[in-house]
Amino acid sequence: MFIRRRLFKNMDYLLFAAILLIVFFGITIIYSSTHANPADNHGDPFIFVKKQGTWLILGLIAMFAMMSIDYQEITKWSKQIYILNLVLLLAVMFVGKSSLGAQRWIEIGPFVLQPSEFAKISIIITLASLLDSRVGQIKSFSDLLPILLHVGVPMLLIMKQPDLGTSLVFMAIFFGMIFASGVHWRPLTLLCGLGAAAMPLFWHVLKEYQKKRLLVFLDPNIDPMGAGYHIIQSKIAIGSGGIFGKGLFAGTQSQLNFLPEHHTDFIFAVVGEELGFVGVLFLLALYFTIVWRGLGVASEARDNLGMLLAVGIISMFIFHVLVNIGMNSGIMPVTGIPLPFMSYGGSAMLTNMMAMGLLFNVCLRKQKILF
Numbered sequence: 509m510f511i512r513r514r515l516f517k518n519m520d521y522l523l524f525a526a527i528l529l530i531v532f533f534g535i536t537i538i539y540s541s542t543h544a545n546p547a548d549n550h551g552d553p554f555i556f557v558k559k560q561g562t563w564l565i566l567g568l569i570a571m572f573a574m575m576s577i578d579y580q581e582i583t584k585w586s587k588q589i590y591i592l593n594l595v596l597l598l599a600v601m602f603v604g605k606s607s608l609g610a611q612r613w614i615e616i617g618p619f620v621l622q623p624s625e626f627a628k629i630s631i632i633i634t635l636a637s638l639l640d641s642r643v644g645q646i647k648s649f650s651d652l653l654p655i656l657l658h659v660g661v662p663m664l665l666i667m668k669q670p671d672l673g674t675s676l677v678f679m680a681i682f683f684g685m686i687f688a689s690g691v692h693w694r695p696l697t698l699l700c701g702l703g704a705a706a707m708p709l710f711w712h713v714l715k716e717y718q719k720k721r722l723l724v725f726l727d728p729n730i731d732p733m734g735a736g737y738h739i740i741q742s743k744i745a746i747g748s749g750g751i752f753g754k755g756l757f758a759g760t761q762s763q764l765n766f767l768p769e770h771h772t773d774f775i776f777a778v779v780g781e782e783l784g785f786v787g788v789l790f791l792l793a794l795y796f797t798i799v800w801r802g803l804g805v806a807s808e809a810r811d812n813l814g815m816l817l818a819v820g821i822i823s824m825f826i827f828h829v830l831v832n833i834g835m836n837s838g839i840m841p842v843t844g845i846p847l848p849f850m851s852y853g854g855s856a857m858l859t860n861m862m863a864m865g866l867l868f869n870v871c872l873r874k875q876k877i878l879f
Contacts, residue, residue, distance in 0.1 A: 518872045523801040526794045534850035535560050541762040541770040541778045563854040567861030574865025586637035593630035596623035597665040612669045622855035624666045624674045629862050632820035635685055640813045644690040652695045673843035684823025725841035741767045743838045746780035753784030771852045776836040795829050805871045814870040821863045
C-alpha cells in the first residue's frame with residue numbers, strides 16, 4: 509500500500525477526468541442517437557447504453573490492470589505479445605466473423621472481439637521495446653528495415669481483412685515512434701520517397717469500395733445515394749447544428765435514420781447537429797487536454813522506453829481523432845476509424861482504456877521509487 513500511495517502522487521487526475529468526461533459524453537450521445545430507432549435498438553432504448561456501460565467497466569478494469577505492472581516488466585514479454593498478436597490476426601482469416609464485406613471479428617462466447625484493435629496496443633508495446641536499444645542509432649535504411657518488417661507483417665494481415673483504417677493507424681504509430689527515437693532524416697526521406705513511388709501500385713491493391721470512398725471524398729455527388737451518402741448526410745447534420753445545436757435528443761438526421769452509423773463512425777456528426785459548435789468545441793477541448801497531458805507524460809518519462817510508449821499511444825490517439833473528425837466533416841476520406849471513447853464498440857473501448865492505462869503506467873513511474 510505504501511508503494512501504491514507513493515506512485516499515485518504522480519497520478520495525472522486532469523487526464524483521468526478528461527477521459528471520463530468524454531466516455532460519459534459518448535454514452536449520452538449514443539443513447540440520443542439510438543433510443544428512438546426501433547430498427548437499431550430492437551425495442552430497448554437503453555440496449556446500446558447497457559452494452560457500452562459493460563465495456564466501460566471492463567475497460568476500467570483493464571486500465572487499472574495495465575497501470576499496476578511496471579511498464580518495463582510488460583515490455584519483457586514483447587516477443588510473446590507480438591506472437592500472440594500474429595496468431596489472433598491469422599485466426600481471423602480462418603474462424604473470423606464476416607460483416608459488411610469484411611472479416612475482422614472473432615466470437616468468444618457472448619463477446620465479439622476485433623483483434624485488429626488490440627493489435628494497436630501490441631505494436632506500441634513491442635515497437636517501443638525494439639526501439640529502446642536503437643534510440644539515436646537509426647542512421648541508414650538498413651537500420652530501418654527490421655523496424656519496417658516488425659510493423660509491416662501485422663499491418664499486411666490487417667489489410668487482408670480488409671481494414672485499411674487500422675492499417676493507417678499502424679503507420680501513424682510507426683512514424684510517431686521512430687521520429688521520437690531520433691531517426692536520421694536520410695532513411696526517413698528515402699522511405700517517404702519509396703512510399704510516394706508505390707502509390708499507383710497501392711491504388712490497384714485497394715478493394716473496389718475503398719476506391720469509391722477515395723473518389724467520393726473528392727466529389728460526394730458522383731454517387732450521392734451510394735458511397736457518397738455518408739459524407740453528404742454527415743455534413744448536413746453538422747451544418748444544421750449551427751452555434752448551439754438543435755438540442756440534446758432532438759437531432760433529426762440521426763433520430764430519423766438519415767445519418768448512417770450514427771452511434772459508431774459518425775457519432776461526431778450527431779454532436780455537431782444536437783449541440784452545435786459549442787458542443788463540438790467542448791469535445792475538442794477534452795481531446796486537446798488528453799493530447800497535451802499525454803505529451804507531458806512523454807516528456808517527463810524516466811527513460812526512453814517510457815517516452816516511446818507514451819509517444820506511440822498519443823500518435824494513435826491523435827490520428828484517430830483527426831481522421832474521424834475529418835471524415836465526418838468531409839475533409840478526409842471515410843475509413844471507418846472510430847472516435848476514441850465516443851463511438852460505440854467494445855473492442856475500441858477496451859483498446860483505448862488499455863492504452864490510457866499504459867500511459868498512466870508511464871506517468872506513475874516517472875520517478876524511481878526510493879526506499
